[in-house]
Amino acid sequence: MALIELTDVTKRYTVGAQEIRALDGINLKIDRGEYCAIIGPSGSGKSTLMHLLGCLDTPTTGRVVIDGVDVSRASDGRLAEMRNEKIGFVFQAFNLLPKFTVLDNVELPMIYSGKSAKERRARAIAAVERVGLSERMKNTPLQLSGGQMQRVAIARALVNDPKIIFADEPTGNLDSKTGATILALFRELSEQGRTIVLVTHDNEIAANAPRRIVIRDGRIVQNADNWHSGLRAAPSPQEAHT
Ligand SMILES: Nc1ncnc2c1ncn2[C@@H]1O[C@H](COP(=O)(O)OP(=O)(O)OP(=O)(O)O)[C@@H](O)[C@H]1O
Ligand SMILES: [Mg+2]
Numbered sequence: 001m002a003l004i005e006l007t008d009v010t011k012r013y014t015v016g017a018q019e020i021r022a023l024d025g026i027n028l029k030i031d032r033g034e035y036c037a038i039i040g041p042s043g044s045g046k047s048t049l050m051h052l053l054g055c056l057d058t059p060t061t062g063r064v065v066i067d068g069v070d071v072s073r074a075s076d077g078r079l080a081e082m083r084n085e086k087i088g089f090v091f092q093a094f095n096l097l098p099k100f101t102v103l104d105n106v107e108l109p110m111i112y113s114g115k116s117a118k119e120r121r122a123r124a125i126a127a128v129e130r131v132g133l134s135e136r137m138k139n140t141p142l143q144l145s146g147g148q149m150q151r152v153a154i155a156r157a158l159v160n161d162p163k164i165i166f167a168d169e170p171t172g173n174l175d176s177k178t179g180a181t182i183l184a185l186f187r188e189l190s191e192q193g194r195t196i197v198l199v200t201h202d203n204e205i206a207a208n209a210p211r212r213i214v215i216r217d218g219r220i221v222q223n224a225d226n227w228h229s230g231l232r233a234a235p236s237p238q239e240a241h242t
Pocket of ligand 1: 015022040041043045047
């Protein structure tokens with residue numbers, strides 16, 4: 001069974017007398033260990049789709065199954081449980097707490113995990129080391145560069161050992177060189193078997209993922225491996241050196 005499966009999904013918003021079809025007949029399967037990019041212009045429904053995939057919201061109609069659990073009509077509490085157990089998020093704006101240290105920010109998602117303080121600290125340290133920020137554990141976010149802040153956010157997304165990581169424009173606030181280091185980190189995580197869904201409006205960034213899902217006006221208009229669509233994924237850092 002696919003890790004993520006959407007069947008005939010729609011999402012409509014009603015604003016005053018106007019109805020907006022943000023998603024319109026989405027069918028999509030994502031397997032364990034896949035790294036895919038969801039790409040499309042502004043307003044095409046990318047974030048709306050990511051919110052459904054990431055158990056942040058439920059569809060108006062249709063079925064969303066995540067890791068064998070039908071969450072189409074799940075309560076807010078059940079959705080929160082799913083997110084805690086299975087999902088990590090990375091956003092364009094980092095969303096770090098400015099008065100907390102790096103380590104405390106990374107520990108936050110474990111508050112409801114039932115783990116002891118000692119284990120929480122040990123896991124947070126491991127996640128911070130994983131993203132290469134051992135030297136900055138005691139700093140606060142405002143003492144870091146943008147790329148370092150995003151790495152803290154990635155450590156925070158990793159700390160509960162989620163099955164899936166969703167990243168919505170994770171390089172949107174970074175210069176292209178710093179953005180490339182963040183994309184290299186996602187690629188490494190993918191090579192280690194993590195399922196990653198990257199949301200972007202930028203073709204070049206999407207080309208980092210082996211599979212691209214193109215969305216326009218709330219519909220999937222292309223769903224293919226980059227290789228087959230003629231757009232080869234960018235070389236991994238190792239390949240680039242050889
Ligand atoms: N809470 C909401 N209420 C009403 N309309 C919404 C809401 N959220 C999104 N929309 C509308 O749904 C459509 C899809 O929005 P969405 O945020 O998914 O686009 P996007 O592809 O992520 O765009 P961007 O690249 O600008 O982030 C847009 O027309 C948007 O205005
Ligand atoms: Mg968006």
